[in-house]
Amino acid sequence: MEDVIIIGAGPCGLSAGLELRKTGIDPLIIEKECVVHSIYLYPTYMQFFSTPELLEIGGYPFSTPHEKPYRIEALHYYRTVAERSKLRIESYRTVTAIEKKPDGHFELTVANRSGERYTAEAKHVIVATGYFDHPNLLGIPGEELPKVTHYYREAHPYTGMKVAVIGGSNSAIDAAMDLMKAGADVTVVYRGEGYSGVIKPWVLPIFESMVNKGRIRMLFRSQVIRIEETTITITQEGAERTLDNDFVLALTGFRPDRKLITAAGAELNENGESPIFHPETMETTVPGLYIAGVAASGKNANEVFIETGRLHGGMIARDIERKQKRSS
Known part of the structure; x- marks a missing residue:
């Protein structure tokens, strides 16, 4: 005992x-x-x-x-x-x-x-x-595909790939920055109206600069509603868009x-x-x-x-x- x-x-x-x-x-x-x-x-x-x-x-x-x-x-x-x-x-x-x-x-x-x-x-x-x-699942079609992960380790495997990062917290922002440096084509999909207030203050200005320069695509007020083998479909302000995609990092906590x-x-x-x-x-x-x-x-x-x-x-x-x- x-x-x-x-x-x-x-x-x-x-x-x-x-x-x-x-x-x-x-x-x-x-x-x-x-x-x-x-x-x-x-x-x-x-x-x-x-x-x-x-x-x-x-x-x-x-x-x-x-x-x-x-x-x-x-x-x-x-x-x-x-x-x-x-x-x-x-x-x-x-x-x-x-x-x-x-x-x-x-x-x-x-x-x-x-x-x-x-x-x-x-x-x-x-x-x-x-x-x-126990990741927070999206509950959308295609989430079970091998190209989708809720964990991010490092950027190397994604070099030259079209990668969608779902989320707007520090983990999502840090991953997007790493991916960009490794040569990935990065799109961040975030349902918020603007940048999250929890983002590390020394990271946010650099990230904003990369977005402004077009090196990272930042989509606010948007959600991924479907994932397929070579694409993702998002909704943004009531309109649907389909984007070419190789990998999805669902960093939703x-x-x-x-x-x-x-x-x-x-x-x-x-x-x-x-x-x-x-x-x-x-x-x-x-x-x-x-x-x-x-x-x-x-x-x-x-x-x-x-x-x-x-x-x-x-x-x-x-x-x-x-x-x-x-x-x-």
């Missing part, structure tokens, strides 16, 4: 593990992919919006010569923290169910890479799962999956978008079941970042420590 099992070895799951260590608890972390898999899925050359100090966990310094670190530096940092702290991490194990037993402890159903299932038991469970496995915690009995708010939890302890409506990081967000997963989600672990650790002292 474990004192605590943490589901997810992202930055917020690792932070929770380190904070629990400070209280004398050695948690087990179960991760269905690799450590910080969400960061691994970021674009290869992505630079963070945050400074390194805001990405630090467990008191381990994040050293970098850059004002804002890059993806590869973050991978090295979190991997090194996990190794040096000797956190107990079982990678490539998927928790498929959480059940609260009559005596108050939790039983987790876990599957390994071969599909073999086993159970693990814990007095407390922290769900620190991310959201990259992601959403957390609530099935794991709701099946365990945790309640969602009235609109069903986010779990109900105590803001000072991160405990859900199921006693002993906690959430950390993006798992605590609403419909917009970007409302919780690493710099805020990393603090959830300390709140949870303090609450569990208080409970253990009361029961001893």
Whole structure:
């Protein structure tokens, strides 16, 4: 019987593990992919919006010569923290169910890479799962075609190709800039009236300049309504247009999956978008079941970042420590 099992070895799951260590608890972390898999899925050359100090966990310094670190530096940092702290991490194990037993402890159903299932038991469970496995789908004909992806890694495969980028957030703008530099013919399709207010301020002027020079085609108030092998069809201000197209990057964001915690009995708010939890302890409506990081967000997963989600672990650790002292 474990004192605590943490589901997810992202930055917020690792932070929770380190904070629990400070209280004398050695948690087990179960991760269905690799450590910080969400960061691994970021674009290869992505630079963070945050400074390194805001990405630090467990008191381990994040050293970098850059004002804002890059993806590869973050991978090295979190991997090194996990190794040096000797956190107990079982990678490539998927928790498929959480059940609260009559005596108050939790039983987790876990599957390994071969599909073999086993159970693990814990007095407390922290769900620190991310959201990259669940993109916001467009729900349009042709979205299932091989030329469509909801993930962007790097520009090289798209050199000389006609690429449509759907979205207007930082991920879409950064991808469009990379694609242009690699020689792709880029069209950005965005339903907004103008540029999004969340675009990084040092990127927007450069992007606008590329649009004004005709190096990137920017279509506002527009939506892709159909994708075919060699074309896409968009609607813009009531009129339909068909554009030649080789690839579609549907960078429309992601959403957390609530099935794991709701099946365990945790309640969602009235609109069903986010779990109900105590803001000072991160405990859900199921006693002993906690959430950390993006798992605590609403419909917009970007409302919780690493710099805020990393603090959830300390709140949870303090609450569990208080409970253990009361029961001893």
